[in-house]
Amino acid sequence: MNKTRFLFLLISIVFFSCAKKKDNLQRKTTGKINIISVIIDDQLWNGEIGDSIRNKFASPVIGLPQEEPLFTINQYPVKLMEGFMTDSRTIIVVKKEDKNKFEIKKDQYASPQTVFHISGKSGAEILKIIEKNTPKIIQIIKETEITENQRIINQSLLNTNAISMDFHASFKVPSGYSYVIKKNKFIWLKKEIVSGNTSLLIYQVPIASIKKDSNLIANIIKMRDSVGELYIRGTELDTKMITEEGYAPYFSKIELDGKESYETKGTWVLKNDFMSGPFINYSIVDEEHNRILVLEGFCYSPSREERDLMHELESIIKSIKILK
Template sequence: MNKIHFLVLFISLLLFSCKKEDADTPKKTTGKINSISVIVDDLLWNGEVGDSIRNKFASPVIGLPQEEPLFTINQYPVKLMEGFMTDCRNIIVIKKGNENIFQIKENQCASPQNVFHFTGKTGSAILEMIEKNAPKIIQIIHQTEIEENQRLNRVSLLNSKNISHEFNIKIEIPSAYKYALQKPNFIWLKKEIISGNTSLLIYQLPLNVLKNRKNAVSNIIKARDSIGRLYIHGKEPDTDMITEEAYAPYFLKSEQDGKPAYVTKGTWEVKNDFMSGPFVNYAIVDEENNRVLILEGFCYSPSKEKRDLMHELESIIKSVSIIKK
């Protein structure tokens, strides 16, 4: 058996045919968070089409101190995958054909799964479709990965009665997080990891903090810096956590649990110290309770990748819902 036949057989054993899938017991997707399988011939991958995929889907993540790709991309040639499909959650299939078609197929061979099909007469046609549909694809994949992280979090959840009682909310926090500090209107949870730690802050402020919505980002930064001065310090005197001034935070308007929310992403540092890292801050405007509910995640993991750590924190934050009175 020559090497090519052996390779085809080997990959066939690793993969499965969609036609043979048992509809009553759909296969569950696997794979690392924030990864994409791109099925495309080497000729296209090593040219403009591959460059476009890398530029769109492996562009730097906003708000991280070091450059990390939005998604981890794994490329496979079409010839070795014909008739089969991997069980990863996010797949992009690119082929040349007689028509220019872009299709999205959910749960094609496993669940949950997104398969994005690009078929084009020419490389230029494929490039045009990628340019047009990339923002939508990124949004879909990001939401899928948030939901996958939330599923993993639910395997073992922290007892959050204290949080529910203090803030009138429901939130799904993995049991690996421990209470680091509890004060009126403020809770700090922390998870120790090999390379450092990740933290989740929950606190609330008067609604008038965001009365002037035009200055929302500056008011949020002032609020988080005041929280740092109050509760989050280094080992030496006058070492409080502040927003790093050298980099302008990334800011956008969003929605959480049906309420307006302001999302701020940037980097923090400990004043007069060498500690720093990324943060993501959700400020939810809760007019019914006359408050701004703040949920912030940040991590300290020097010299290590931080994308997936911050993604986990954002998935926790996005699980929050406010208990109705």
């Protein structure tokens, strides 16, 4: 009898321990790419503080031909800090309190998640905290959304062995893409979407072709226009892809896979045609292989917003690994 009771007690303990462990498992975050939840009372949201948040976090995305917000903002009053909005990957909580504070909490309500807590004794103090910390907040959100997009991409991948063999490099490409052109040292991948298509180009050029003088951006534009003339054309004669001359591209120096790289964002057009769209070009200085490895993404989507399409292309490219 004692053995039976002991066995029953043991089973009960194991059962309730497992149930409790299951209850303690953190929820997974949900939501589309580039959406943030701002928890702030309506009185603050409809005033100068709300204007500051909108101007900074919903400012136009660099490099798109039409204005689209950097992030889509969903605002909720503080009293609704419960339920589904706490499942967001990014939450910004703004309150008036008896002390000035800026705090970052990871996985506070779900995972993966970043919650930014901003509080101040007055509206002016809150504005100062927002102004000071906005660059850091935006950088963290961008990195988070790139990681999330890469997680989604990893669920179904294209076979990229040809890229690894030809370019001594690998990166993760969604299975929705297919090979349009596969030549020696040039590959064009494309994905058809309802409103148009997105494309990835992979090619390489000698280091001297870009770094021959100090005018890096002019050399990059000349390089990509020559590649467009060779491979990217419309259905009509003399319709080659070129860089839009009416808008100066955005240029910055960054690091990809530990290597010096150049990021160029701008607009492409088909010469003598009506087609156009945004592009993002990464030129990686790979001294080990004595080359510039170029990865470019561009899209054509005249009836659809292009922010998230370009974000996917950026996420793909930033998964690059140069092989030894």
